[in-house]
Amino acid sequence: MTDRDADFTAYLQARQPRLLRTAYLLTGSRHEAEDLLQTSLAKLYLAWDRVHEREAVDGYLRRIMVNEHNSLWRRAWRRRERPTDEVPEAAVRDEYDEGVAAAVWEVVQTLPRRARAVVVLRYYEQLTEAETAEALGISVGTVKSQCSRALAALRERTPSELDPNRPADHRGTHPEEGR
Amino acid sequence: MSEEIFVEELTRRADDIHAAPLTVDTVRGRARQIRRRRRTGLAAGVAAAVAAVALAPTALSGGVDRAPEPAPAVPVPPLPDGTYPLTLDAPAGPAPQAAYLDNPAQRLITPDGAIALPEPYDQMLPYGDGWIARYGQEGAELDADLQVERSFESAMGFATSDDGELVAWSELDGDDSVVIVADADAGQELTRTTVPQTEARPLGFLPGGSVVVETTDYPNGGIAYAVVGDGEVTPVVDVQIVNDSSPVTGMVAGQVDYRGDRACSGVRGNQSEGWERCGWTLGQLSPDGRHVLAFRSPNPGPTPEGVAVLDTETGETVVEWSGATVDHAVWEDEDTVLATAQDRNRQTILRLEFDGSATRTTEVFTTPDMGVAVWFQSYPRG
Numbered sequence: 001m002t003d004r005d006a007d008f009t010a011y012l013q014a015r016q017p018r019l020l021r022t023a024y025l026l027t028g029s030r031h032e033a034e035d036l037l038q039t040s041l042a043k044l045y046l047a048w049d050r051v052h053e054r055e056a057v058d059g060y061l062r063r064i065m066v067n068e069h070n071s072l073w074r075r076a077w078r079r080r081e082r083p084t085d086e087v088p089e090a091a092v093r094d095e096y097d098e099g100v101a102a103a104v105w106e107v108v109q110t111l112p113r114r115a116r117a118v119v120v121l122r123y124y125e126q127l128t129e130a131e132t133a134e135a136l137g138i139s140v141g142t143v144k145s146q147c148s149r150a151l152a153a154l155r156e157r158t159p160s161e162l163d164p165n166r167p168a169d170h171r172g173t174h175p176e177e178g179r
Numbered sequence: 180m181s182e183e184i185f186v187e188e189l190t191r192r193a194d195d196i197h198a199a200p201l202t203v204d205t206v207r208g209r210a211r212q213i214r215r216r217r218r219t220g221l222a223a224g225v226a227a228a229v230a231a232v233a234l235a236p237t238a239l240s241g242g243v244d245r246a247p248e249p250a251p252a253v254p255v256p257p258l259p260d261g262t263y264p265l266t267l268d269a270p271a272g273p274a275p276q277a278a279y280l281d282n283p284a285q286r287l288i289t290p291d292g293a294i295a296l297p298e299p300y301d302q303m304l305p306y307g308d309g310w311i312a313r314y315g316q317e318g319a320e321l322d323a324d325l326q327v328e329r330s331f332e333s334a335m336g337f338a339t340s341d342d343g344e345l346v347a348w349s350e351l352d353g354d355d356s357v358v359i360v361a362d363a364d365a366g367q368e369l370t371r372t373t374v375p376q377t378e379a380r381p382l383g384f385l386p387g388g389s390v391v392v393e394t395t396d397y398p399n400g401g402i403a404y405a406v407v408g409d410g411e412v413t414p415v416v417d418v419q420i421v422n423d424s425s426p427v428t429g430m431v432a433g434q435v436d437y438r439g440d441r442a443c444s445g446v447r448g449n450q451s452e453g454w455e456r457c458g459w460t461l462g463q464l465s466p467d468g469r470h471v472l473a474f475r476s477p478n479p480g481p482t483p484e485g486v487a488v489l490d491t492e493t494g495e496t497v498v499e500w501s502g503a504t505v506d507h508a509v510w511e512d513e514d515t516v517l518a519t520a521q522d523r524n525r526q527t528i529l530r531l532e533f534d535g536s537a538t539r540t541t542e543v544f545t546t547p548d549m550g551v552a553v554w555f556q557s558y559p560r561g
Contacts, residue, residue: 009203016201021193030196038201042209043364047344050388063365070308071323104188123185124193137307137366147182154184 008048011057012041019061025120026069028109040065062125062135066117103158107150114138118146214342215512254534258501263535265485265500265520267527272538275517275528277509278556283547287556297325303556304339304346307366311346313337318348338381338390339363339557340426341466347381347390349374354397358407360388372407379407383424383464391415391424391431404433417447422461428468430491432461446471446491454494462486467513470497474505486518488533498533509555519553526552 016037023033023040043064044051051060108119114136121132122143129147133140257263278289280300287294287303296303303312303321309328310321318333332351339346346363349356356379361368369388377394382404384390389408396403404415415421420434422444429448435455436443443457446464462472473487473496485501486508500518506526508518516531517540527543544552 005203008206012201012203012206013199016199017197020198020200021196024196025189025193033196034200038205038209039213041201041206042213045206045210046214046342047362047364050344060362060365063367067308067364067366100184101188101191104184105192108185108189119185120189123182124189126186150185151182 004048008045015058019065022062022120022125023065025108025124026065026113026117036065036069040068043068059135062121063137066114066121066136070113070117100158103154107153107157111150111153115146115150118143119150122147216343254536257535260501262485262487262499262501263537265502265505265518265529265531265537267503267520267522267525267529267539267543269529269537269539272530272540275530275540276511277517279528279541279553280556281544281553282550283544283552288541288553289556294325301335302337304337304363305343306346306361306363309366311337311348313348316351318350334378334380336380336382338383340384340388342426345369345384345388347384349379349381349392351378356392356394358390358392360390360407370408370410372410372412374405374407374412379405381407382421384426385424385431386426386429391421393421418445423463423471425464425468427466428464428491430464430468432464432471432491434460442476444473445494456489456494459487459489461489462507463509464491465510465513469513472508472510472516475501486516486531488516498531498535500531500535500537506551507554509557517555519551519555521546521551524548528553 019041020033020037023037024030027033027036040061044057044061047060051057108116111119117136118132118138121127121135122129127135129140129143132143136143255263274290276290278287280286280296280303281288281293282299285296285299287296287300298312298314300312300314303310306320308323310325312319312321313333313336316333316335318331319327320329322328334349334351334356337346337348343363345360347358347360349358351357352373354376356374356377358372358374358379358381359368360370374392374394377396379392379394382391382393385406385408387408389406392405392407394403394405395401402420404418404421406413406415415431418431418433418435419437420442421431422433424431430446431448432446433444434442435445435447436457438457441457442460443455444459444461445453445455446461447453456473458475459473460476462474464471469491470488471491473489475485475487484504485499486505487499488497489495490497503520503522506519506521508516508531511517511530514533518529518531520527520529524546525543526546527539528541530538530540541553546552
């Protein structure tokens, strides 16, 4: 194994679980996530010497993943390129899939792809607004506005009695009953 | 509702994903697929459904639709002069594995389908989640939906590395040019180098991400060639007119001498004094750098008749075709050439193989007056 391959293998082993989770949040599908990650890692592999020197591997891969996922003209090809090993969809816990949890996931899944990437990088990857903007090649203002819109969408879709920020004595009370 | 809810719920969702199913071998396998496709001018592939374009049926089986299996090319005997026939009536074969622009229909045709274009772009290359495109000297970054995100004034041509990783273009800034090298997948600029008092046009890549550019100086209009890399601009001294460069071998192909009324061409490396062929102009170097396309021509410039493949080591002709006008030609892979062949107002794309065989890969297009109908996506036309 070459030094290059050894370095890449070490990176793959160390970062794959985390990267697969990010890909899953971007795509909403375990299968698509694995496919997206495989293609993105392959592109990283091809650019490894250049990118590795810059010590910005995670940032580069995030950007590739988002571009790959956003790009309309790449989607059909991705559908044809199947991963080597089929992995069954993971059984996602559903005990919280009512109320806020379901609303958050619904909001994320219905956001436009670029806005969804903003939410995933900002709230899951915990990047700052500036880091998110840099990763996606957009302005900080766009990051702020996309996050605000996502929050607004969540407020619209969440039953008010499930809002954890709502005062406790209002929870479970029908709006009409408070009058 | 606060941001913490997003943080908590996204983390909880993601925590259900534990596997690490990918191995270095599976990643390398995908990388090989990507590299093959990049060499055909596609970074990844193009959806037929993009922009809601329905492909028009073509008269040619395999036309723009993908052919499941390539039909075997039929070897033909050479003509008395030793060249092989280049005719628009060549037998039909599979669609070309290189993207091309269909100018009359204003669309980009790819191995995966067609995209209707909002503008009659001269050149467009994959960039980020969209494209970088050029119409004359107007450059633009397009998003995934082909909407213009940014426009700029550009010199007449973009260059892409053979592996598709890098793209280079120039932006005009007053009397200066800024040559930009960018990562095509990331859609991210890597270097910006100012070439003062010139209009610089990228022609091709060299190893390490350096770019060969053609410079037209102000105000005299004198043309010269330079290598742009690591923030420096270094003149090309051993080639008078550069046609292409190889990011694999570092060789530069072009006119190396001018004798009387004839241009002489050759391939040069950093310190080599190689062969020269007079009465020929050169085209693209093959992806592996072993061959170079060549056109018989008494002077550089006129549209050549036919096309040949030369050995870059010796300059010897490997194979030559004649009989139709070739506007330009590109490598489909290391040993297959795609050439736009024109006969009066008819034009098509032929696949040419080293055994001399030729197959027609598209329908026959009707060309506009004094013009051409199709050219390759990566070709710096204009």
